[in-house]
Amino acid sequence: xxxxxxxxxxxxxxxxxxxxxxxxxxxxxxxxxxxxxxxxxxxxxx
Amino acid sequence: xxxxxxxxxxxxxxxxxxxxxxxxxxxxxxxxxxxxxxxxxxxxxxxxxxxxxxxxxxxxxxxxxxxxxxxxxxxxxxxxxxxxxxxxxxxxxxxxxxxxxxxxxxxxxxxxxxxxxxxxxxxxxxxxxxxxxxxxxxxxxxx
Numbered sequence: 732x733x734x735x736x737x738x739x740x741x742x743x744x745x746x747x748x749x750x751x752x753x754x755x756x757x758x759x760x761x762x763x764x765x766x767x768x769x770x771x772x773x774x775x776x777x
Numbered sequence: 778x779x780x781x782x783x784x785x786x787x788x789x790x791x792x793x794x795x796x797x798x799x800x801x802x803x804x805x806x807x808x809x810x811x812x813x814x815x816x817x818x819x820x821x822x823x824x825x826x827x828x829x830x831x832x833x834x835x836x837x838x839x840x841x842x843x844x845x846x847x848x849x850x851x852x853x854x855x856x857x858x859x860x861x862x863x864x865x866x867x868x869x870x871x872x873x874x875x876x877x878x879x880x881x882x883x884x885x886x887x888x889x890x891x892x893x894x895x896x897x898x899x900x901x902x903x904x905x906x907x908x909x910x911x912x913x914x915x916x917x918x919x920x
Contacts, residue, residue, distance in 0.1 A: 736829030
């Protein structure tokens with residue numbers, strides 16, 4: 732595991748990704764209004 | 778985890794799933810799993826890398842993972858083959874409202890996921906500590 736990997740207590744890396752619904756997800760926007768974010772990274776669809 | 782969707786919502790948590798698989802397969806995945814969560818496509822796996830998700834031959838082919846796969850088949854689950862990189866592993870990340878990482882679980886094998894109970898406990902704790910003023914706080918951990 733690289734020393735550069737983010738750890739608990741670090742700032743979350745900001746990102747923006749397309750959604751399958753045709754929109755865009757931005758982490759900053761997801762955290763608006765006092766919301767937390769749970770990111771579930773899938774292995775693959777199989 | 779889809780069974781706890783309402784509980785995550787009550788804890789002011791927005792849940793998203795992230796995949797690097799082809800977008801063309803996403804609809805079938807959502808239909809089959811019944812996932813109520815938004816699905817994001819990270820085709821280049823840039824976010825996987827930014828969050829340090831593992832890429833491992835030994836992890837991907839672990840005995841535990843193969844047993845779990847066999848059990849799913851026994852229960853009638855459909856398999857679609859590997860879509861993309863078979864060695865890429867996933868994980869679970871909790872980011873609080875201030876943009877700070879509160880949990881980073883990097884799977885060591887495909888069967889290694891953080892339990893919904895653990896995630897809900899952590900989020901309940903964050904919610905208790907954030908209080909009603911959380912909505913006014915800037916996302917300090919993010920640019």
